[in-house]
Amino acid sequence: QVGLSDSGGDSVEAGGSLRLACKASGNSYRTFCLGWFRQAPGKEPEGVAAIDIDFSTTYADSVKGRFTISHDTSKNTLYLQMDSLEVEDTAIYYCAAGTGTTYPCQPFHEYKYRGQGTQVTVSS
Numbered sequence: 404q405v406g407l408s409d410s411g412g413d414s415v416e417a418g419g420s421l422r423l424a425c426k427a428s429g430n431s432y433r434t435f436c437l438g439w440f441r442q443a444p445g446k447e448p449e450g451v452a453a454i455d456i457d458f459s460t461t462y463a464d465s466v467k468g469r470f471t472i473s474h475d476t477s478k479n480t481l482y483l484q485m486d487s488l489e490v491e492d493t494a495i496y497y498c499a500a501g502t503g504t505t506y507p508c509q510p511f512h513e514y515k516y517r518g519q520g521t522q523v524t525v526s527s
Contacts, residue, residue, distance in 0.1 A: 405516040407428040409498045412521030419488050425481040425518055427499030432500050432516070435483035436508030437474060439483045441494035441523075450510025451496070452483060458485070464494075488525045495520040 413421055423439065429438035438453035452462045452472035471484040481498050501514025522524050 405432040405500050406417065407432075407498050407500060407516055407518040409496065409521045411473055412496060412523045413488055414524040414526065415488055417490055417525055418455070418527050420484070420486045421488065421523060423496055423521060425482040425483075426483045427479045427500065428499075432479075433476065435500040435516075436503035436514065437472075437481050438499050438508065438514065439472065439481075440499055440510065440512035441492075442512075443491075443493075443494040443498045446494075448512035449494075449513050453460070453503075453508040454481070455465075455507040457507075461507055461509055463510050470474035485523070488523075490525050490527050493523060493525045495522050497521075498520075499501070512513060 409425040411423040439451045442448040469487045474480045497520045498518040499514035500516040
């Protein structure tokens, strides 16, 4: 069993930065793809970033160059550094873990395990 608890969401102005964190429990999580997805009001969920067990990363085009995903294995914590935030980044962000079907792992909103979500609001 894998447990995920995400945090770090806040309200910021456009151009600002936030770092989201996701604390994982259950040693088996390290064998999975890890990632973040988001869901804005009235929109479909969108995979944002993913990291594979060898730390290879992939990003959605909408965040490439602005967001950075990382995994600190010593702390069992997944991070999402978000810079140059835009109003369009406003959403609930979820960390996720699950079995990937490609290498490297792809941003995906239907991995088996997910955190409870953390709200990110970007104002102009």
